[in-house]
Amino acid sequence: MTLLPDDLNVDLHYWMRLTRTMDDQLVNLWKQGRGVGTTFNQRGHEAISVGAGMALAPDDVVAPMHRDLGCYLVRGMTPRRLMANQLGRATGVTRGRDSNLHGCGDLSLNLIGFISHLPQSMPVALGAAMSFSYCSEPRVALTFVGDGSSCAGVFHESLNLAAVQRAPFVVVIENNQYAYSTPLHQQMAIDDLAVRASGHGVESRTVDGNDVEEVYRSVKAAVGKARDGGGPTLIEARTMRMLGHAIHDGAEYVPQELLDDWSARDPLLLHEEKLTSRGLVDHEYLARVAEKCREIVDDAVEFAESSEWPDPGTVSDGVYAA
């Protein structure tokens, strides 16, 4: 397999580091009682959300989910708006209407927001893809789903419809071994989630979700195929959710050995090792990036915490479009 261009690898690293930094800060804020509502943990998912997000062209549309902080960032959603959303402020993406990453869509960034009901973003993203066919535009739509979501009916309905429409559509399963507390073997009788596609005549493959290069390459290929009229692809990216489902969840149900195995393969550290061993960057560079990300995130926190709360008088505004 050919290596990705150096610049791209450096970029991928930047976004993964920013994602990790922001996620760590979210955990801190909540531990310190500065959070509002809940927040989802991202650790372990950085290579998937960043790698897939980077593989898209600017005009492509993506519907990221609750573990895709990296994708929102890559696609141009600022840490300030995201942080303000997590803290329920008027300056957040949803102006306090929706919580954490829920609803963090922005059509000007070609980002579609999600709802809790999983995986209801999937047909919506498919519809975006179908509209590109309708308008003969060379664009692609992508969304993510979890292993748990791959059991849900709407996942299958969407793959079937995507196949029959030959829609320019890519779906990335983030197989993180668990749906909340439920391990894979209590969810399904298959080992290989890429087979979810076979009942619908959709091509699929499994990739290492902790290897950002592999994620990028496979999504890029699927996106290219879709853009060329080759129809939908399902990609299973295997990883491990390294923290609880959300901030309040200690995840005591996860065996320690499993975490130990996977922590040896932390996607961010793996990529940093790659970069240094290939001589692309040195440790000083990595430290500088980490420092820069901390500044960005600190700024986002300060922005969010000093932002206004939404005006209660506006509570009924915006239910309907004009």
Added chain:
Amino acid sequence: MTLLPDDLNVDLHYWMRLTRTMDDQLVNLWKQGRGVGTTFNQRGHEAISVGAGMALAPDDVVAPMHRDLGCYLVRGMTPRRLMANQLGRATGVTRGRDSNLHGCGDLSLNLIGFISHLPQSMPVALGAAMSFSYCSEPRVALTFVGDGSSCAGVFHESLNLAAVQRAPFVVVIENNQYAYSTPLHQQMAIDDLAVRASGHGVESRTVDGNDVEEVYRSVKAAVGKARDGGGPTLIEARTMRMLGHAIHDGAEYVPQELLDDWSARDPLLLHEEKLTSRGLVDHEYLARVAEKCREIVDDAVEFAESSEWPDPGTVSDGVYAA
């Protein structure tokens, strides 16, 4: 492949003939303006509904659908009750509450009734199977779905849950080439509906749905496997819906050649040819059975038409169980 016992083959023929006779009579009644509401056409489906129904043991539970008149008959639902239901009488299975074959369940016959929303019987039949595991009873549950229904989310959710529960559950897809007016290629991008099972880790196979022996044998094998703790099976039975979706539908959208191809393989006539060519029965016998079936159906019509209409004063009775 070994032949089925002669008696069984003769029985299979009887039920198919009765099904055909009743279906023909339903068509007549409606053409004559004696019908109430609508009625679904059964022609082409007799080998599947009868063959699968006969492959079950008395204690097994089945949820037949709208093209499974044969299965209701095999399982002991009388032509009188069924005909009265079609005509909305107080003596019908649903006492006038539900239409045609809808809701024709009877727990004393181990029959589960269906609703229009397809295929919502599938998880219900699965639940029956799960209750057999719960109670350690050597029983099996079976249901039917259409090709159209195999696109629906609840079909996939049910297969997935059946697999993970290793439930004693058998699903028969009646692939009749159409969902109402929509041909297979507008519904899905696969040719072989048995692959619907593969994304869930469920075993499957495709059989000739116009060969009642093959249907019987394959369902019997799946039921046996399920009873022995081998888990669920999906069987695709291929056939053709030889008339419209329901009585009002002229099915002009079906190419004549397709009908011609399939009418050469009428499941009832095929089986009659087999019986006579194997010397099991002669033409006189076939005529006698046809005559007997006509008598039974005529009696059912007379019973139904002379039955009382439901008393409007009872309209609110039975919404709740005591």
Added chain:
Amino acid sequence: MDSTTNGTRTMTYIEAITDGLRTEMRRDPDVLVMGEDIGGDFGGAFKATQGLEAEFGARRVMNTPMTELAFIGAATGMGLMGLRPVIEVQFADFISTGFDSIVQYAATTHYRWQAPVPWVIRAPADGGIRSGPFHSQNPEAWFVHTPGLKVVAPATPADAKGLLLAAIRDNNPVIYFESKPLYRSLRGEVPEGDRATPIGRARIAREGHHVTVITYGEMVRQALLAADGLAPEITVEVIDLRTLKPLDRDTVTASVRKTGRAVVVHAANRLAGVGAEIAADLGQTSFEYLDAPICRVGGLDVPVPFSPPLEDAYRPGAGDITAAIRETVAY
């Protein structure tokens, strides 16, 4: 369709629907129709889309698999990208199969992240035609209760077209409940071209002084029948709501304040139906004006039964409305 008279044509209710679809598809290339069996010469279970594929091509007339969640969700995605899909669910009863796509996703999107979802769901609703519990439902109350949707329910051919035009042009998810019993039994004058009936405005279908009947869909016809039978002794004002969300409370309130008496009617199950909202609202806003209790007439708290005597017992009609009016006026 027949006779053109100064800019109107006589059409059945369902012809008016087709005319509305055709009008919008001609006007706006972003409008498309999608649903089960709607394409080709077949043109849908009720033939409302017949002829559209021939005129507009298969790209704009999309036959879908039987997967309501997927195709309604897909319509949401298309809407977000700027298209205006008009979805046909084969019967209103099957709208529950796509429920999450509607009440959770589409209904909340603009409130949450300010993205408009401009689709229409056409839902052939209503009973009285011996179709049993799953082809006769009137599920509008679920959607009226849900924030973020609009809900319309035309009672005449003119509004069947006019409200469809307005719904398609609206930038929000609109559920359009058609009344199957009106499809071919009700004819009326329909304006040619693109005269939309504004969403949110009720219509006085008949003026009267003794009592106001507030209703929609096929029950407007039943109410007018009842009013005919009671005239001239009792003059009945009949309000055709046209839109169920947002409700035109002003028109309703003004009429009831004038007559002092109200009967609220719908074919949907009466219990916790849309009529309850109307009656409760009037009770609160027009307490001083009421000379009699507000009477509600609606379907029983029972699945719609199939057999004719049962369905007739279940379903309100002109007779029930007449009785309710008499009782209310005699109070």
Added chain:
Amino acid sequence: MDSTTNGTRTMTYIEAITDGLRTEMRRDPDVLVMGEDIGGDFGGAFKATQGLEAEFGARRVMNTPMTELAFIGAATGMGLMGLRPVIEVQFADFISTGFDSIVQYAATTHYRWQAPVPWVIRAPADGGIRSGPFHSQNPEAWFVHTPGLKVVAPATPADAKGLLLAAIRDNNPVIYFESKPLYRSLRGEVPEGDRATPIGRARIAREGHHVTVITYGEMVRQALLAADGLAPEITVEVIDLRTLKPLDRDTVTASVRKTGRAVVVHAANRLAGVGAEIAADLGQTSFEYLDAPICRVGGLDVPVPFSPPLEDAYRPGAGDITAAIRETVAY
């Protein structure tokens, strides 16, 4: 759980739910629990089923995949075969994902072919806890409008247990709406053993003479707070409905006929909510007895917003109830 006093124990609302589940599972081997994440030491998103797998084994405490249609449908099949599944949907908001299984299949089965479907869905509902539009809903109106279901909504630990027992023993599909804000914040005396609270009977939570407040769930607590604040000047009768379907119209009507004034309250969206049914019904049956318009207090016609100031503006509380009572009494 602490202090036993003559056959009762002090428990939180959620402890009472767990106690109810345990009581029934001990009593009846056909009772099982199923849902997402409910098994093992984990015991569900809210820990309501914690300890049950240890006591009853994995056969009777079934972790399911995230497939509400399949597992609610499966519960229907189990119910038809004689089991009594108690389903947990993780949040009441996700009940819409299994909608067809509930409103189309389970709700209609007994009416159609006389087969009982004895399941319970436990739905953790209600907001006020900064959980946003998809973890704060009160969707009871959809189900109250649907024929064939029963709906309960306990307001106290005693009823949390008592109504759960009754629901499990009932031979019909029962939706049991729990109020999340009450889980750990409300403690009360709960009878030990198997004392069921009968379905269909409301409770006078507080006697009063000037006005009746009719409500359920967490709003009972808010109404009692409001009543405290208004006493002795205004004495408020508070009715805790307990069951939303079937409604105990007799208790409600008797109280309102006594006080002559009514305020109907729920946290669910006010528009076309259950409160509309109650107000409309009272308006019709007790017209002569009303000294003031019936006032409805409820959530706005808006998805439940996340941010604290917005959610507080959306959601009714003791202050809104107090204002509504004052207005109604002053009328």
